[in-house]
Amino acid sequence: MAPNVKSDGRTTRWENHRATRRAEFVQAAVRAIDTLGPDASVADIAAEAGVSKPVLYRYFADKSELHAAVGAWGTDLVLERVIAAVLVPASARDRVTAGVEAYLTTIAEHPQAFLLLTRQHAGGDPLAAGKDLIATKLSRMLGDALRLLGGDTGAAEPWAHAVVGLGSSVGQWWLERRTMSRAAAAGYLGEFIWHALSGAAAEHGVDLSALDPEVGNVRPLRTERTERAGSKDAEQ
Amino acid sequence: MAPNVKSDGRTTRWENHRATRRAEFVQAAVRAIDTLGPDASVADIAAEAGVSKPVLYRYFADKSELHAAVGAWGTDLVLERVIAAVLVPASARDRVTAGVEAYLTTIAEHPQAFLLLTRQHAGGDPLAAGKDLIATKLSRMLGDALRLLGGDTGAAEPWAHAVVGLGSSVGQWWLERRTMSRAAAAGYLGEFIWHALSGAAAEHGVDLSALDPEVGNVRPLRTERTERAGSKDAEQ
DNA sequence: ACTAGATGTGACCATCGGTAACGTCTAACT
Protein backbone atom coordinates (compact mmCIF):
# COMPACT_ATOMS: atom_id res chain seq x y z
CA MET A 1 0.00 0.00 0.00
CA ALA A 2 1.01 3.58 -0.31
CA PRO A 3 3.33 4.68 2.47
CA ASN A 4 2.28 8.33 2.42
CA VAL A 5 -1.07 8.52 4.06
CA LYS A 6 -1.49 12.25 3.83
CA SER A 7 -4.96 13.61 3.75
CA ASP A 8 -5.41 12.26 0.27
CA GLY A 9 -3.24 10.14 -1.93
CA ARG A 10 -5.43 11.16 -4.78
CA THR A 11 -4.06 14.67 -4.58
CA THR A 12 -0.37 13.87 -4.46
CA ARG A 13 -0.63 11.28 -7.18
CA TRP A 14 -0.07 13.79 -9.93
CA GLU A 15 2.64 15.96 -8.51
CA ASN A 16 5.38 14.04 -10.21
CA HIS A 17 3.54 13.67 -13.45
CA ARG A 18 2.79 17.33 -13.81
CA ALA A 19 6.46 18.30 -13.72
CA THR A 20 7.44 15.93 -16.49
CA ARG A 21 4.44 16.92 -18.54
CA ARG A 22 5.29 20.55 -18.22
CA ALA A 23 8.83 19.85 -19.37
CA GLU A 24 7.39 18.04 -22.39
CA PHE A 25 5.39 21.10 -23.27
CA VAL A 26 8.44 23.30 -23.00
CA GLN A 27 10.24 21.02 -25.42
CA ALA A 28 7.28 21.15 -27.76
CA ALA A 29 7.38 24.93 -27.56
CA VAL A 30 11.05 24.89 -28.44
CA ARG A 31 10.38 22.67 -31.43
CA ALA A 32 7.52 24.85 -32.59
CA ILE A 33 9.60 27.98 -32.20
CA ASP A 34 12.51 26.41 -34.00
CA THR A 35 10.36 25.72 -37.01
CA LEU A 36 7.85 28.56 -36.96
CA GLY A 37 9.94 31.34 -35.53
CA PRO A 38 9.66 33.19 -32.22
CA ASP A 39 6.15 34.35 -33.03
CA ALA A 40 4.70 30.88 -32.99
CA SER A 41 1.18 31.09 -31.66
CA VAL A 42 -0.06 29.20 -28.65
CA ALA A 43 -2.20 27.12 -30.96
CA ASP A 44 0.89 26.19 -32.94
CA ILE A 45 2.70 25.10 -29.82
CA ALA A 46 -0.30 23.14 -28.63
CA ALA A 47 -0.52 21.41 -31.99
CA GLU A 48 3.17 20.57 -31.87
CA ALA A 49 2.61 19.04 -28.45
CA GLY A 50 -0.37 17.14 -29.77
CA VAL A 51 -2.89 18.75 -27.47
CA SER A 52 -5.35 21.59 -27.57
CA LYS A 53 -4.91 25.05 -26.15
CA PRO A 54 -6.75 24.62 -22.85
CA VAL A 55 -4.39 21.84 -21.90
CA LEU A 56 -1.45 24.18 -22.24
CA TYR A 57 -3.22 26.77 -20.20
CA ARG A 58 -3.53 24.33 -17.36
CA TYR A 59 0.24 24.34 -17.08
CA PHE A 60 1.04 27.93 -17.94
CA ALA A 61 -0.98 30.88 -16.78
CA ASP A 62 -0.45 32.76 -20.02
CA LYS A 63 1.78 32.98 -23.02
CA SER A 64 4.47 34.97 -21.30
CA GLU A 65 4.79 32.29 -18.65
CA LEU A 66 5.33 29.75 -21.39
CA HIS A 67 7.94 32.00 -22.90
CA ALA A 68 9.54 32.39 -19.54
CA ALA A 69 9.75 28.62 -19.23
CA VAL A 70 11.41 28.41 -22.61
CA GLY A 71 13.72 31.16 -21.49
CA ALA A 72 14.64 29.23 -18.38
CA TRP A 73 15.39 26.19 -20.49
CA GLY A 74 17.60 28.22 -22.80
CA THR A 75 19.27 29.90 -19.89
CA ASP A 76 20.21 26.60 -18.34
CA LEU A 77 21.50 25.27 -21.63
CA VAL A 78 23.62 28.32 -22.38
CA LEU A 79 25.01 28.62 -18.90
CA GLU A 80 25.85 24.96 -18.76
CA ARG A 81 27.82 25.08 -21.98
CA VAL A 82 29.54 28.35 -21.30
CA ILE A 83 30.59 27.41 -17.82
CA ALA A 84 31.92 24.10 -19.03
CA ALA A 85 33.95 25.89 -21.67
CA VAL A 86 35.28 28.48 -19.27
CA LEU A 87 36.48 25.88 -16.81
CA VAL A 88 39.00 24.46 -19.21
CA PRO A 89 42.61 25.02 -18.04
CA ALA A 90 44.09 27.75 -20.18
CA SER A 91 45.01 31.40 -20.00
CA ALA A 92 42.28 33.63 -18.66
CA ARG A 93 41.89 35.32 -21.97
CA ASP A 94 41.64 32.11 -23.91
CA ARG A 95 39.01 30.94 -21.52
CA VAL A 96 36.96 34.02 -22.18
CA THR A 97 37.15 33.40 -25.89
CA ALA A 98 36.29 29.74 -25.38
CA GLY A 99 33.25 30.76 -23.39
CA VAL A 100 32.13 33.10 -26.11
CA GLU A 101 32.61 30.42 -28.72
CA ALA A 102 30.58 27.96 -26.69
CA TYR A 103 27.91 30.59 -26.40
CA LEU A 104 27.72 31.16 -30.13
CA THR A 105 27.72 27.43 -30.79
CA THR A 106 24.82 26.93 -28.45
CA ILE A 107 22.61 29.67 -29.79
CA ALA A 108 23.30 28.52 -33.32
CA GLU A 109 21.62 25.24 -32.46
CA HIS A 110 18.35 26.97 -31.66
CA PRO A 111 18.51 30.29 -33.46
CA GLN A 112 14.80 30.93 -33.40
CA ALA A 113 14.40 30.05 -29.78
CA PHE A 114 17.32 32.26 -28.98
CA LEU A 115 15.52 35.22 -30.46
CA LEU A 116 12.92 34.75 -27.78
CA LEU A 117 15.53 35.21 -25.10
CA THR A 118 16.59 38.50 -26.57
CA ARG A 119 13.05 39.82 -26.60
CA GLN A 120 12.28 42.06 -23.75
CA HIS A 121 9.44 41.02 -21.52
CA ALA A 122 6.18 42.53 -22.67
CA GLY A 123 4.84 45.59 -20.94
CA GLY A 124 3.15 45.14 -17.60
CA ASP A 125 4.34 41.60 -17.37
CA PRO A 126 6.26 41.08 -14.16
CA LEU A 127 7.82 37.84 -15.32
CA ALA A 128 11.38 38.25 -16.36
CA ALA A 129 12.64 36.88 -19.64
CA GLY A 130 15.73 34.76 -20.09
CA LYS A 131 18.10 37.67 -20.34
CA ASP A 132 17.27 38.82 -16.86
CA LEU A 133 17.81 35.34 -15.53
CA ILE A 134 21.29 35.15 -16.95
CA ALA A 135 22.06 38.70 -15.93
CA THR A 136 21.08 37.94 -12.37
CA LYS A 137 23.28 34.87 -12.16
CA LEU A 138 26.17 36.58 -13.83
CA SER A 139 25.69 39.52 -11.55
CA ARG A 140 26.13 37.27 -8.58
CA MET A 141 29.27 35.73 -10.02
CA LEU A 142 30.79 39.08 -10.83
CA GLY A 143 29.90 40.40 -7.43
CA ASP A 144 31.68 37.51 -5.76
CA ALA A 145 34.70 37.99 -7.99
CA LEU A 146 34.85 41.69 -7.31
CA ARG A 147 34.55 41.10 -3.61
CA LEU A 148 37.40 38.61 -3.69
CA LEU A 149 39.56 40.95 -5.68
CA GLY A 150 38.77 43.84 -3.42
CA GLY A 151 37.12 45.78 -6.19
CA ASP A 152 34.03 47.92 -6.17
CA THR A 153 31.13 45.52 -5.97
CA GLY A 154 28.79 48.18 -7.25
CA ALA A 155 30.07 47.49 -10.71
CA ALA A 156 28.80 43.92 -10.66
CA GLU A 157 25.25 44.62 -11.69
CA PRO A 158 25.83 47.09 -14.51
CA TRP A 159 28.66 45.01 -15.88
CA ALA A 160 26.61 41.85 -15.77
CA HIS A 161 23.85 43.50 -17.72
CA ALA A 162 26.45 44.92 -20.05
CA VAL A 163 27.89 41.51 -20.84
CA VAL A 164 24.49 39.94 -21.26
CA GLY A 165 23.20 42.70 -23.49
CA LEU A 166 26.38 42.64 -25.48
CA GLY A 167 26.14 38.92 -25.96
CA SER A 168 22.49 39.05 -26.89
CA SER A 169 22.98 41.83 -29.40
CA VAL A 170 26.06 40.41 -31.06
CA GLY A 171 24.52 36.96 -31.00
CA GLN A 172 21.47 38.16 -32.81
CA TRP A 173 23.50 40.07 -35.33
CA TRP A 174 25.72 37.08 -35.98
CA LEU A 175 22.80 34.72 -36.38
CA GLU A 176 20.95 36.93 -38.82
CA ARG A 177 23.76 38.00 -41.05
CA ARG A 178 26.41 35.36 -40.96
CA THR A 179 29.02 37.74 -42.27
CA MET A 180 31.85 36.03 -40.46
CA SER A 181 32.73 32.64 -39.12
CA ARG A 182 31.87 31.65 -35.64
CA ALA A 183 35.53 31.62 -34.66
CA ALA A 184 36.08 35.12 -36.00
CA ALA A 185 33.05 36.50 -34.22
CA ALA A 186 34.10 34.79 -31.02
CA GLY A 187 37.55 36.27 -31.38
CA TYR A 188 36.33 39.83 -31.73
CA LEU A 189 33.76 39.45 -29.02
CA GLY A 190 36.16 37.75 -26.65
CA GLU A 191 38.69 40.47 -27.26
CA PHE A 192 36.13 43.11 -26.39
CA ILE A 193 34.99 41.45 -23.18
CA TRP A 194 38.47 40.52 -22.10
CA HIS A 195 39.77 44.03 -22.41
CA ALA A 196 36.78 45.47 -20.65
CA LEU A 197 37.17 43.18 -17.67
CA SER A 198 40.93 42.94 -17.48
CA GLY A 199 41.31 46.67 -18.02
CA ALA A 200 39.00 47.40 -15.16
CA ALA A 201 40.80 44.88 -13.00
CA ALA A 202 44.14 46.39 -13.85
CA GLU A 203 42.85 49.78 -12.83
CA HIS A 204 42.28 48.36 -9.39
CA GLY A 205 45.73 46.82 -9.30
CA VAL A 206 44.75 43.29 -10.14
CA ASP A 207 46.26 41.37 -12.98
CA LEU A 208 43.78 38.85 -14.25
CA SER A 209 46.19 37.10 -16.55
CA ALA A 210 48.36 36.32 -13.53
CA LEU A 211 46.00 33.54 -12.61
CA ASP A 212 46.49 31.57 -15.75
CA PRO A 213 47.33 27.92 -15.23
CA GLU A 214 46.58 27.50 -11.57
CA VAL A 215 42.93 28.04 -10.96
CA GLY A 216 43.15 28.75 -7.30
CA ASN A 217 40.84 30.58 -5.03
CA VAL A 218 40.04 33.42 -7.35
CA ARG A 219 37.40 31.46 -9.18
CA PRO A 220 33.91 32.12 -7.94
CA LEU A 221 32.48 30.34 -10.93
CA ARG A 222 31.22 27.16 -9.42
CA THR A 223 29.72 24.66 -11.74
CA GLU A 224 26.39 25.42 -10.21
CA ARG A 225 24.15 23.37 -12.36
CA THR A 226 20.78 24.75 -11.62
CA GLU A 227 19.07 22.11 -9.62
CA ARG A 228 16.16 22.21 -11.97
CA ALA A 229 14.87 18.72 -12.53
CA GLY A 230 15.07 17.01 -15.84
CA SER A 231 17.64 16.52 -18.55
CA LYS A 232 17.05 19.25 -21.05
CA ASP A 233 19.28 17.89 -23.76
CA ALA A 234 17.30 14.77 -24.51
CA GLU A 235 15.61 16.02 -27.57
CA GLN A 236 15.02 15.33 -31.25
CA MET B 1 -9.17 67.76 -73.13
CA ALA B 2 -7.07 66.11 -70.56
CA PRO B 3 -3.41 66.41 -71.43
CA ASN B 4 -1.33 63.34 -70.88
CA VAL B 5 1.43 65.60 -69.62
CA LYS B 6 1.62 65.51 -65.81
CA SER B 7 0.77 69.11 -65.12
CA ASP B 8 0.32 68.01 -61.56
CA GLY B 9 0.36 71.04 -59.44
CA ARG B 10 -2.40 69.15 -57.72
CA THR B 11 -0.05 66.29 -57.05
CA THR B 12 2.90 68.19 -55.70
CA ARG B 13 0.71 70.37 -53.54
CA TRP B 14 0.74 67.86 -50.70
CA GLU B 15 4.29 66.66 -50.69
CA ASN B 16 5.37 69.17 -48.14
CA HIS B 17 2.31 68.78 -46.02
CA ARG B 18 2.59 65.04 -45.78
CA ALA B 19 6.05 65.17 -44.31
CA THR B 20 5.07 67.52 -41.50
CA ARG B 21 1.90 65.55 -40.84
CA ARG B 22 3.83 62.35 -40.59
CA ALA B 23 6.20 63.94 -38.10
CA GLU B 24 3.20 65.03 -36.07
CA PHE B 25 1.99 61.48 -35.94
CA VAL B 26 5.37 60.27 -34.80
CA GLN B 27 5.27 62.79 -31.99
CA ALA B 28 1.76 61.66 -31.07
CA ALA B 29 3.03 58.10 -31.01
CA VAL B 30 5.82 59.12 -28.68
CA ARG B 31 3.35 60.82 -26.37
CA ALA B 32 1.03 57.83 -26.39
CA ILE B 33 3.89 55.47 -25.70
CA ASP B 34 5.21 57.67 -22.94
CA THR B 35 1.90 57.50 -21.15
CA LEU B 36 0.57 54.07 -22.09
CA GLY B 37 3.78 52.12 -22.36
CA PRO B 38 5.46 50.53 -25.35
CA ASP B 39 2.44 48.33 -26.02
CA ALA B 40 0.18 51.23 -26.88
CA SER B 41 -2.23 50.11 -29.56
CA VAL B 42 -2.59 51.77 -32.90
CA ALA B 43 -6.00 52.99 -31.84
CA ASP B 44 -4.43 54.62 -28.78
CA ILE B 45 -1.90 56.41 -30.91
CA ALA B 46 -4.55 57.52 -33.37
CA ALA B 47 -6.65 58.86 -30.50
CA GLU B 48 -3.66 60.71 -29.11
CA ALA B 49 -3.17 62.27 -32.53
CA GLY B 50 -6.87 63.14 -32.70
CA VAL B 51 -7.57 61.03 -35.76
CA SER B 52 -8.91 57.58 -36.53
CA LYS B 53 -6.94 54.55 -37.46
CA PRO B 54 -7.25 54.67 -41.25
CA VAL B 55 -5.64 58.09 -41.27
CA LEU B 56 -2.60 56.68 -39.58
CA TYR B 57 -2.49 53.85 -42.05
CA ARG B 58 -2.29 56.33 -44.88
CA TYR B 59 1.08 57.40 -43.53
CA PHE B 60 2.44 54.14 -42.21
CA ALA B 61 2.03 50.83 -43.96
CA ASP B 62 1.70 48.94 -40.69
CA LYS B 63 2.44 49.13 -37.03
CA SER B 64 6.04 48.12 -37.35
CA GLU B 65 6.65 50.97 -39.75
CA LEU B 66 5.22 53.36 -37.20
CA HIS B 67 7.49 51.83 -34.60
CA ALA B 68 10.38 52.17 -36.98
CA ALA B 69 9.58 55.84 -37.38
CA VAL B 70 9.55 56.26 -33.63
CA GLY B 71 12.81 54.38 -33.53
CA ALA B 72 14.33 56.71 -36.09
CA TRP B 73 13.22 59.67 -34.05
CA GLY B 74 14.75 58.23 -30.90
CA THR B 75 17.88 57.29 -32.76
CA ASP B 76 18.37 60.81 -33.97
CA LEU B 77 17.73 62.23 -30.54
CA VAL B 78 20.15 59.90 -28.80
CA LEU B 79 22.87 60.26 -31.38
CA GLU B 80 22.56 64.03 -31.39
CA ARG B 81 22.98 64.25 -27.63
CA VAL B 82 25.71 61.69 -27.36
CA ILE B 83 27.75 63.15 -30.18
CA ALA B 84 27.41 66.61 -28.70
CA ALA B 85 28.62 65.30 -25.38
CA VAL B 86 31.52 63.40 -26.88
CA LEU B 87 32.75 66.42 -28.78
CA VAL B 88 33.56 68.35 -25.63
CA PRO B 89 37.31 68.93 -25.24
CA ALA B 90 38.57 66.60 -22.54
CA SER B 91 40.48 63.40 -22.14
CA ALA B 92 39.30 60.56 -24.35
CA ARG B 93 38.13 58.58 -21.39
CA ASP B 94 36.20 61.47 -19.89
CA ARG B 95 34.52 61.97 -23.20
CA VAL B 96 33.40 58.38 -23.25
CA THR B 97 31.89 58.78 -19.82
CA ALA B 98 30.27 62.04 -20.85
CA GLY B 99 28.75 60.33 -23.83
CA VAL B 100 27.37 57.57 -21.66
CA GLU B 101 25.95 60.09 -19.25
CA ALA B 102 24.27 61.99 -22.07
CA TYR B 103 22.85 58.72 -23.26
CA LEU B 104 21.35 57.86 -19.89
CA THR B 105 19.98 61.36 -19.53
CA THR B 106 18.28 61.16 -22.89
CA ILE B 107 16.63 57.80 -22.41
CA ALA B 108 15.44 58.87 -18.97
CA GLU B 109 13.37 61.55 -20.66
CA HIS B 110 11.39 58.99 -22.61
CA PRO B 111 11.76 55.75 -20.71
CA GLN B 112 8.77 54.06 -22.28
CA ALA B 113 9.65 55.05 -25.79
CA PHE B 114 13.15 53.83 -25.17
CA LEU B 115 11.85 50.38 -24.41
CA LEU B 116 10.57 50.27 -27.96
CA LEU B 117 14.06 50.77 -29.26
CA THR B 118 15.33 47.84 -27.27
CA ARG B 119 12.67 45.51 -28.62
CA GLN B 120 13.82 43.34 -31.40
CA HIS B 121 11.95 43.68 -34.63
CA ALA B 122 9.18 41.15 -34.91
CA GLY B 123 9.70 37.96 -36.80
CA GLY B 124 9.54 38.09 -40.55
CA ASP B 125 9.49 41.84 -40.52
CA PRO B 126 12.34 43.18 -42.62
CA LEU B 127 12.13 46.62 -41.12
CA ALA B 128 14.90 47.24 -38.67
CA ALA B 129 14.21 48.66 -35.26
CA GLY B 130 16.04 51.54 -33.69
CA LYS B 131 18.85 49.44 -32.32
CA ASP B 132 19.86 48.35 -35.76
CA LEU B 133 19.83 51.92 -36.97
CA ILE B 134 22.23 53.01 -34.29
CA ALA B 135 24.33 49.91 -34.70
CA THR B 136 24.68 50.57 -38.40
CA LYS B 137 25.76 54.15 -37.92
CA LEU B 138 28.12 53.25 -35.10
CA SER B 139 29.49 50.46 -37.20
CA ARG B 140 30.39 52.92 -39.91
CA MET B 141 32.04 55.24 -37.42
CA LEU B 142 34.03 52.45 -35.85
CA GLY B 143 35.03 51.14 -39.23
CA ASP B 144 36.35 54.53 -40.24
CA ALA B 145 38.19 54.90 -36.97
CA LEU B 146 39.72 51.45 -37.25
CA ARG B 147 40.79 52.13 -40.79
CA LEU B 148 42.46 55.37 -39.75
CA LEU B 149 44.22 53.69 -36.90
CA GLY B 150 45.31 50.83 -39.08
CA GLY B 151 43.38 48.28 -37.08
CA ASP B 152 41.35 45.31 -38.19
CA THR B 153 38.20 46.74 -39.71
CA GLY B 154 36.45 43.41 -39.34
CA ALA B 155 35.97 44.23 -35.70
CA ALA B 156 33.82 47.24 -36.48
CA GLU B 157 30.54 45.46 -36.92
CA PRO B 158 30.64 43.10 -33.95
CA TRP B 159 31.92 45.83 -31.69
CA ALA B 160 29.28 48.26 -32.81
CA HIS B 161 26.59 45.74 -32.03
CA ALA B 162 28.32 44.99 -28.78
CA VAL B 163 28.28 48.62 -27.69
CA VAL B 164 24.68 49.11 -28.76
CA GLY B 165 23.49 45.94 -27.07
CA LEU B 166 25.42 46.81 -23.99
CA GLY B 167 23.93 50.27 -23.88
CA SER B 168 20.44 49.02 -24.50
CA SER B 169 20.66 46.35 -21.84
CA VAL B 170 22.24 48.49 -19.17
CA GLY B 171 19.93 51.34 -20.05
CA GLN B 172 16.90 49.18 -19.58
CA TRP B 173 18.20 47.80 -16.34
CA TRP B 174 18.98 51.26 -15.01
CA LEU B 175 15.59 52.64 -16.00
CA GLU B 176 13.66 49.83 -14.39
CA ARG B 177 15.53 49.49 -11.15
CA ARG B 178 17.07 52.79 -10.30
CA THR B 179 19.49 51.20 -7.89
CA MET B 180 22.18 53.77 -8.52
CA SER B 181 22.51 57.35 -9.59
CA ARG B 182 22.88 58.28 -13.18
CA ALA B 183 26.43 59.43 -12.59
CA ALA B 184 27.37 56.16 -10.93
CA ALA B 185 25.89 54.08 -13.68
CA ALA B 186 27.58 56.23 -16.29
CA GLY B 187 30.86 55.78 -14.46
CA TYR B 188 30.69 52.01 -14.44
CA LEU B 189 29.45 51.80 -17.97
CA GLY B 190 31.98 54.28 -19.26
CA GLU B 191 34.74 52.38 -17.53
CA PHE B 192 33.63 49.18 -19.19
CA ILE B 193 33.44 50.65 -22.67
CA TRP B 194 36.63 52.60 -22.32
CA HIS B 195 38.66 49.61 -21.29
CA ALA B 196 37.18 47.48 -24.01
CA LEU B 197 38.05 49.97 -26.74
CA SER B 198 41.31 51.32 -25.43
CA GLY B 199 42.52 47.85 -24.55
CA ALA B 200 41.86 46.63 -28.03
CA ALA B 201 43.52 49.71 -29.46
CA ALA B 202 46.54 49.21 -27.27
CA GLU B 203 46.83 45.67 -28.49
CA HIS B 204 47.24 47.05 -31.97
CA GLY B 205 49.83 49.55 -30.80
CA VAL B 206 47.56 52.57 -30.67
CA ASP B 207 47.22 54.72 -27.60
CA LEU B 208 43.79 56.28 -27.59
CA SER B 209 44.48 58.59 -24.68
CA ALA B 210 47.25 60.14 -26.73
CA LEU B 211 44.70 62.11 -28.70
CA ASP B 212 43.28 63.97 -25.77
CA PRO B 213 42.93 67.69 -26.34
CA GLU B 214 43.26 68.01 -30.08
CA VAL B 215 40.49 66.24 -31.90
CA GLY B 216 41.90 66.34 -35.34
CA ASN B 217 41.24 64.08 -38.21
CA VAL B 218 39.97 61.10 -36.29
CA ARG B 219 36.40 62.29 -36.44
CA PRO B 220 34.12 60.56 -38.90
CA LEU B 221 31.13 61.55 -36.77
CA ARG B 222 28.93 63.92 -38.65
CA THR B 223 25.86 65.39 -37.01
CA GLU B 224 23.63 64.03 -39.71
CA ARG B 225 20.07 64.52 -38.60
CA THR B 226 18.07 62.22 -40.80
CA GLU B 227 14.44 62.80 -40.04
CA ARG B 228 14.22 66.38 -41.19
CA ALA B 229 15.37 65.60 -44.65
CA GLY B 230 12.58 63.12 -45.12
CA SER B 231 14.28 60.49 -47.20
CA LYS B 232 16.40 58.59 -44.79
CA ASP B 233 17.94 56.33 -47.36
CA ALA B 234 20.36 58.98 -48.46
CA GLU B 235 23.22 56.57 -48.06
CA GLN B 236 23.84 52.97 -47.29
C1' DA C 1 -19.25 2.35 -5.52
C1' DC C 2 -17.58 6.76 -5.07
C1' DT C 3 -14.56 10.67 -5.41
C1' DA C 4 -10.63 13.84 -6.49
C1' DG C 5 -8.07 15.39 -9.75
C1' DA C 6 -6.24 15.18 -13.84
C1' DT C 7 -7.21 14.44 -18.99
C1' DG C 8 -9.30 15.96 -23.07
C1' DT C 9 -12.27 18.73 -26.65
C1' DG C 10 -15.06 22.15 -29.40
C1' DA C 11 -17.14 26.36 -29.04
C1' DC C 12 -16.79 30.75 -27.67
C1' DC C 13 -15.28 35.77 -26.33
C1' DA C 14 -12.42 40.07 -26.48
C1' DT C 15 -8.81 42.54 -28.32
C1' DC C 16 -6.32 44.45 -31.87
C1' DG C 17 -3.99 44.97 -36.33
C1' DG C 18 -5.51 46.10 -40.67
C1' DT C 19 -9.03 47.08 -44.60
C1' DA C 20 -13.30 48.51 -47.37
C1' DA C 21 -16.53 51.53 -48.59
C1' DC C 22 -18.09 55.81 -48.51
C1' DG C 23 -18.18 60.70 -48.41
C1' DT C 24 -16.06 65.76 -47.97
C1' DC C 25 -13.00 69.50 -48.90
C1' DT C 26 -9.92 72.49 -51.66
C1' DA C 27 -6.50 73.93 -54.81
C1' DA C 28 -5.09 73.27 -59.48
C1' DC C 29 -6.33 72.49 -64.20
C1' DT C 30 -9.40 73.13 -68.44
Place this chain on the structure above:
DNA sequence: AGTTAGACGTTACCGATGGTCACATCTAGT
Protein backbone atom coordinates in the same frame (compact mmCIF):
# COMPACT_ATOMS: atom_id res chain seq x y z
C1' DA D 1 -17.34 78.60 -64.52
C1' DG D 2 -16.95 73.30 -63.91
C1' DT D 3 -13.92 69.39 -63.35
C1' DT D 4 -10.32 66.72 -61.27
C1' DA D 5 -6.65 64.97 -58.27
C1' DG D 6 -5.42 64.06 -54.06
C1' DA D 7 -5.65 64.58 -49.62
C1' DC D 8 -8.97 64.52 -45.45
C1' DG D 9 -11.97 61.94 -42.49
C1' DT D 10 -15.34 58.28 -40.49
C1' DT D 11 -17.98 53.95 -39.43
C1' DA D 12 -18.12 49.49 -39.87
C1' DC D 13 -16.17 45.40 -40.66
C1' DC D 14 -12.74 41.18 -41.15
C1' DG D 15 -9.26 37.82 -39.41
C1' DA D 16 -5.98 36.23 -36.30
C1' DT D 17 -4.84 35.25 -31.76
C1' DG D 18 -4.63 35.13 -26.62
C1' DG D 19 -7.45 33.24 -23.31
C1' DT D 20 -11.84 30.96 -21.19
C1' DC D 21 -16.12 27.97 -20.55
C1' DA D 22 -18.86 24.10 -20.32
C1' DC D 23 -18.87 19.53 -20.51
C1' DA D 24 -17.33 14.85 -20.86
C1' DT D 25 -13.87 11.05 -19.64
C1' DC D 26 -10.36 8.26 -17.44
C1' DT D 27 -7.91 6.33 -13.42
C1' DA D 28 -6.20 5.57 -8.96
C1' DG D 29 -7.05 6.15 -4.16
C1' DT D 30 -10.88 6.09 -0.46
